[in-house]
Amino acid sequence: MAYYALLFLAGFAGSFHCIGMCGGFACALGADPRGATATSVRHVLYNTGRLTTYCFLGVLAGGLGQAIYTSPGTRSQGGVSFLSESLNAGQRGLAVIAGLLMILMALSFFGLRGWHRVSSSFGGSTLVISLRTLLRRPGHAAPLAFGVLNGFLPCPLVYAMVAQAASTADALSGLLTTVAFGLGTFPAMLAVGGVGRLLAPHWRQRGVRLAGSFILALGLITLGRGVMPMTAGHGLHHLWHIA
Amino acid sequence: MTAAPDALCRHCLLPVGRRCFTRSVNGESCQFCCYGCCIAHQVKSGSGDASEAAWFLVRLGVGSFLSMNIMLFSLLVYSGAFSGADRRVLPTIQLLLWGLATPAVLILGEPFLRETWSQARRGRLTSSALIVLGSFAAYAYSTLAVFQRGGHLYFDTASMVLMLFTLGRYLEAAGRARASRDLAPLLAAESELATVVEGVNEHRRPVREVCAGMVIRVKPGERIPIDGLIVEGRSHTDDAVITGESNLIAKGVGASVLAGSINVDGPLLIRSSGAGGESRWAQICRSVRDALRQSSRTQRIADRLVGAFVPIVLALAGMTMVYWMQRLPLDHAMLTALSVLVVACPCAVGLAAPMAHSLGIGQLARHGCLVRSPGALEALACARLIAFDKTGTLTLGRPQLVDIASDGVGDDEVLARLAGLERHSEHGLARAIALAARARGLDPIATTDVQIVPGRGLRGIAHGKLVAAGSAALMCELGWQLPPPLSERADVMASSGHSVVFIGWSENSGPGRARAALSFDDTALPEARVTIDRLRGLGLRVMLLTGDHAGAAARLAAAVGVDDWQAGLLPEPKRIALDQFRTRYGAVAMVGDGLNDGPGLAWADVGIAVGSATDLAREAADLVLPADSLWLLPWVVGRARAVRSTILANLAWAFGYNLIALSCAVFGLLQPILAAAVMAGSSLLVVLNSLRLERLPGPSHPSAPPLPAAAQAASEPLPREQGQRRKLALLKAES
Numbered sequence: 001m002a003y004y005a006l007l008f009l010a011g012f013a014g015s016f017h018c019i020g021m022c023g024g025f026a027c028a029l030g031a032d033p034r035g036a037t038a039t040s041v042r043h044v045l046y047n048t049g050r051l052t053t054y055c056f057l058g059v060l061a062g063g064l065g066q067a068i069y070t071s072p073g074t075r076s077q078g079g080v081s082f083l084s085e086s087l088n089a090g091q092r093g094l095a096v097i098a099g100l101l102m103i104l105m106a107l108s109f110f111g112l113r114g115w116h117r118v119s120s121s122f123g124g125s126t127l128v129i130s131l132r133t134l135l136r137r138p139g140h141a142a143p144l145a146f147g148v149l150n151g152f153l154p155c156p157l158v159y160a161m162v163a164q165a166a167s168t169a170d171a172l173s174g175l176l177t178t179v180a181f182g183l184g185t186f187p188a189m190l191a192v193g194g195v196g197r198l199l200a201p202h203w204r205q206r207g208v209r210l211a212g213s214f215i216l217a218l219g220l221i222t223l224g225r226g227v228m229p230m231t232a233g234h235g236l237h238h239l240w241h242i243a
Numbered sequence: 244m245t246a247a248p249d250a251l252c253r254h255c256l257l258p259v260g261r262r263c264f265t266r267s268v269n270g271e272s273c274q275f276c277c278y279g280c281c282i283a284h285q286v287k288s289g290s291g292d293a294s295e296a297a298w299f300l301v302r303l304g305v306g307s308f309l310s311m312n313i314m315l316f317s318l319l320v321y322s323g324a325f326s327g328a329d330r331r332v333l334p335t336i337q338l339l340l341w342g343l344a345t346p347a348v349l350i351l352g353e354p355f356l357r358e359t360w361s362q363a364r365r366g367r368l369t370s371s372a373l374i375v376l377g378s379f380a381a382y383a384y385s386t387l388a389v390f391q392r393g394g395h396l397y398f399d400t401a402s403m404v405l406m407l408f409t410l411g412r413y414l415e416a417a418g419r420a421r422a423s424r425d426l427a428p429l430l431a432a433e434s435e436l437a438t439v440v441e442g443v444n445e446h447r448r449p450v451r452e453v454c455a456g457m458v459i460r461v462k463p464g465e466r467i468p469i470d471g472l473i474v475e476g477r478s479h480t481d482d483a484v485i486t487g488e489s490n491l492i493a494k495g496v497g498a499s500v501l502a503g504s505i506n507v508d509g510p511l512l513i514r515s516s517g518a519g520g521e522s523r524w525a526q527i528c529r530s531v532r533d534a535l536r537q538s539s540r541t542q543r544i545a546d547r548l549v550g551a552f553v554p555i556v557l558a559l560a561g562m563t564m565v566y567w568m569q570r571l572p573l574d575h576a577m578l579t580a581l582s583v584l585v586v587a588c589p590c591a592v593g594l595a596a597p598m599a600h601s602l603g604i605g606q607l608a609r610h611g612c613l614v615r616s617p618g619a620l621e622a623l624a625c626a627r628l629i630a631f632d633k634t635g636t637l638t639l640g641r642p643q644l645v646d647i648a649s650d651g652v653g654d655d656e657v658l659a660r661l662a663g664l665e666r667h668s669e670h671g672l673a674r675a676i677a678l679a680a681r682a683r684g685l686d687p688i689a690t691t692d693v694q695i696v697p698g699r700g701l702r703g704i705a706h707g708k709l710v711a712a713g714s715a716a717l718m719c720e721l722g723w724q725l726p727p728p729l730s731e732r733a734d735v736m737a738s739s740g741h742s743v744v745f746i747g748w749s750e751n752s753g754p755g756r757a758r759a760a761l762s763f764d765d766t767a768l769p770e771a772r773v774t775i776d777r778l779r780g781l782g783l784r785v786m787l788l789t790g791d792h793a794g795a796a797a798r799l800a801a802a803v804g805v806d807d808w809q810a811g812l813l814p815e816p817k818r819i820a821l822d823q824f825r826t827r828y829g830a831v832a833m834v835g836d837g838l839n840d841g842p843g844l845a846w847a848d849v850g851i852a853v854g855s856a857t858d859l860a861r862e863a864a865d866l867v868l869p870a871d872s873l874w875l876l877p878w879v880v881g882r883a884r885a886v887r888s889t890i891l892a893n894l895a896w897a898f899g900y901n902l903i904a905l906s907c908a909v910f911g912l913l914q915p916i917l918a919a920a921v922m923a924g925s926s927l928l929v930v931l932n933s934l935r936l937e938r939l940p941g942p943s944h945p946s947a948p949p950l951p952a953a954a955q956a957a958s959e960p961l962p963r964e965q966g967q968r969r970k971l972a973l974l975k976a977e978s
Contacts, residue, residue: 010768020907049304049308052308052311052312052315053307053311055311056314056315057310058316059314060314061317061320062322063318063321063322066322067798069951139301140302141301142301142304143310144304144305144308145300145302145303145304145305145307146300146302146304147304148304148305148307148308149300149303149304167455169323170322171318171319171321172319172322173409175315175319
């Protein structure tokens with residue numbers, strides 16, 4: 001459970017990054033003229049849409065990891081594969097790749113920007129242009145649709161989580177990984193949407209660094225899971241409980 | 244036939260073809276070549292809350308919300324998350340899946356269903372029919388399974404197939420719109436509006452309704468819609484689209500402006516000098532539209548194959564199903580057949596040629612080169628011989644003094660007298676004489692009473708003596724003697740292709756005589772040699788096929804490095820020569836000025852005219868380069884080859900991919916969802932491969948240092964990037 005709590009915290013810290021990127025969308029979505037309840041529904045729908053996309057990506061990544069690397073018969077039971085002592089070579093490889101990816105993305109939060117250019121190419125820009133038309137549309141379908149598409153916008157945080165989900169090599173664990181992360185982003189995003197006020201830039205900057213640290217820590221742990229010898233698993237496990 | 248088979252898609256500017264798709268956007272009826280373009284266009288240009296664009300995106304978003312949920316639950320079911328103790332929730336999950344899938348299939352499948360239906364009524368089967376059949380079969384089977392409490396569910400297949408195809412078409416259309424970016428200004432002439440000023444009133448009118456004499460207001464940043472003269476304001480114009488001139492040109496009151504150029508920085512009032520539909524821009528627009536409208540040979544073959552494809556695939560899917568039904572349960576057999584249906588969707592094949600082609604045409608257009616016939620690029624790419632039709636194409640068109648043969652007088656005296664006389668002439672040779680005199684530091688001798696003898700030359704009075712310059716005929720007319728040594732030298736000069744001018748003056752006592760003969764030659768273009776070297780570097784054989792004297796041809800050939808020439812060819816022998824070359828070299832390209840060498844250009848496989856974009860209506864060229872742009876030719880050839888190889892790569896890819904995927908599907912090795920992803924990916928790859936053409940470097944002028952050109956090429960995508968960043972920033976700032 002501690003694992004998902006950490007993911008939730010990563011999501012929460014990461015939502016400072018979200019406020020920078022997607023917070024604008026949440027603000028632009030604005031208030032519903034029919035009152036506070038309708039406004040809340042609007043923003044909950046938007047965030048549900050976003051969460052759905054994350055869930056989908058998580059379960060897809062987890063399922064993919066499962067399909068590729070879990071040898072038949074050694075299926076880990078939902079949600080406890082993290083730091084389980086019986087890691088086979090496939091899972092280790094996956095963990096190393098996911099860990100490295102996460103570290104790379106965490107570094108991008110600390111100002112290593114090269115990666116960003118790749119992520120914001122063709123598909124991203126097309127989506128952004130498309131999304132604008134959805135912002136001002138009344139009704140409940142539009143915010144939902146908007147949230148769903150928003151979830152696909154290139155975002156290193158989401159990619160990191162998807163990598164993490166893939167490394168769990170289990171569809172349900174993958175789902176839970178991204179759900180925990182997505183729920184973590186809820187409070188800040190809802191607050192931004194409801195209150196309609198951005199945090200001071202330097203706070204946002206700190207939040208982004210914090211998010212980066214979380215991702216970095218997760219990446220290092222995931223990487224460690226892949227490269228540590230079997231016996232070290234226990235030590236790491238202890239470290240984990242202290243954390 | 245459909246309503247307008249020759250119309251162009253409003254979004255990607257490719258011909259709409261037979262799968263035409265009509266929708267109204269902002270109250271205007273628009274035609275699209277596909278569903279993807281339809282969505283993308285509405286997303287791009289739909290305005291206001293009522294726009295259908297938002298509706299499309301809502302549909303896409305809600306559709307993906309539903310299908311992602313379906314996928315999510317299905318994946319959990321497949322991965323065994325509901326095994327063991329959780330088994331009893333399975334029926335509920337199945338009902339939930341059905342509840343999600345029903346709206347998903349309806350929302351996402353409706354456009355495909357509509358297209359299938361409208362085509363089926365015309366008796367045609369399109370690839371949408373395959374998608375519709377496949378996904379609805381999966382849905383119907385799974386619905387039965389839910390309510391009969393048995394069998395596997397394939398709701399995920401049904402919805403994801405639709406989802407992936409919708410997404411694929413949308414992205415594809417977005418890519419194609421990028422391809423048409425360079426073409427858009429050329430094709431805008433027919434849809435552009437002009438702000439007509441009448442007294443104090445101003446109203447917007449279509450350009451074709453603008454007549455000569457009307458006053459048009461053009462704001463900074465707008466495209467000038469008509470040819471005319473500036474009556475008020477000053478500004479810079481960017482004429483790149485029309486003339487290929489890449490520098491901004493300053494214009495003030497009284498200056499003429501060209502339709503299609505961009506008014507950069509100042510408001511202008513322009514008096515139209517002709518009807519809106521008659522401008523060069525409108526003519527270019529029509530000819531480009533014609534070139535785009537007709538499909539090239541490769542594409543016609545591909546289209547015919549695609550037409551035969553759908554029924555074959557349906558039959559194949561049927562056979563696959565029957566075959567596997569004898570070996571596997573019904574649902575597995577159905578799934579295999581479904582993969583066959585989905586994977587055989589020949590979208591990529593239909594996209595292979597037109598996109599690369601229009602990208603190529605657009606890029607050439609950006610540098611002022613016009614492609615006027617659809618096969619021109621392909622033929623140029625295949626050509627192995629380039630013949631220059633006229634020596635004039637390779638020369639400056641400005642004669643220079645080459646030689647002076649005098650008889651008993653000094654060269655300086657000859658030149659000084661001649662310069663004084665020719666000062667009063669507008670003839671092309673007069674400039675050459677003035678230049679030569681200035682080069683020697685001579686003062687022209689003042690000449691009075693100068694008369695022009697039409698077709699012969701000039702005569703005037705200097706120092707009280709009659710001076711005359713011109714042809715031998717003029718000397719005879721004056722009764723002046725041509726000394727034999729002089730006339731012999733003159734004959735030699737003429738036979739080697741030079742223009743010859745005699746000059747003579749009268750003696751104090753008695754009649755005058757010719758004193759000197761001067762020969763003039765048109766010099767080769769400074770960049771001609773580099774251009775020809777570059778063409779040869781591209782593996783082309785370069786020839787000179789000209790009607791001029793052998794002497795002129797030989798000298799020019801030597802000067803520019805052409806190793807093969809045939810001179811004195813009349814149109815008929817020229818055609819015979821071209822035919823001979825064609826049997827030896829395959830396709831033959833011919834370069835001329837496009838004005839009076841029409842037959843030669845028309846007879847070649849590709850006729851290339853240099854510098855006559857003004858006279859589009861009368862020449863027969865397939866490809867028109869802007870004036871003084873012979874140096875662009877190697878780049879154009881390179882670009883044509885790039886377009887052709889892209890098309891071939893696209894076709895090979897699309898067909899190869901389809902065949903391999905199809906065989907996998909027939910043997911039951913491909914899941915339908917994977918098949919749909921593979922297919923959507925295939926057309927996306929074709930689009931991306933075609934967009935690679937954009938990355939190729941622009942032309943570099945031989946005289947220009949290579950650095951600025953490289954810097955320009957590198958900085959080219961920058962404005963676009965900035966634009967995107969700005970859009971992102973705008974979106975963020977919209978709060």
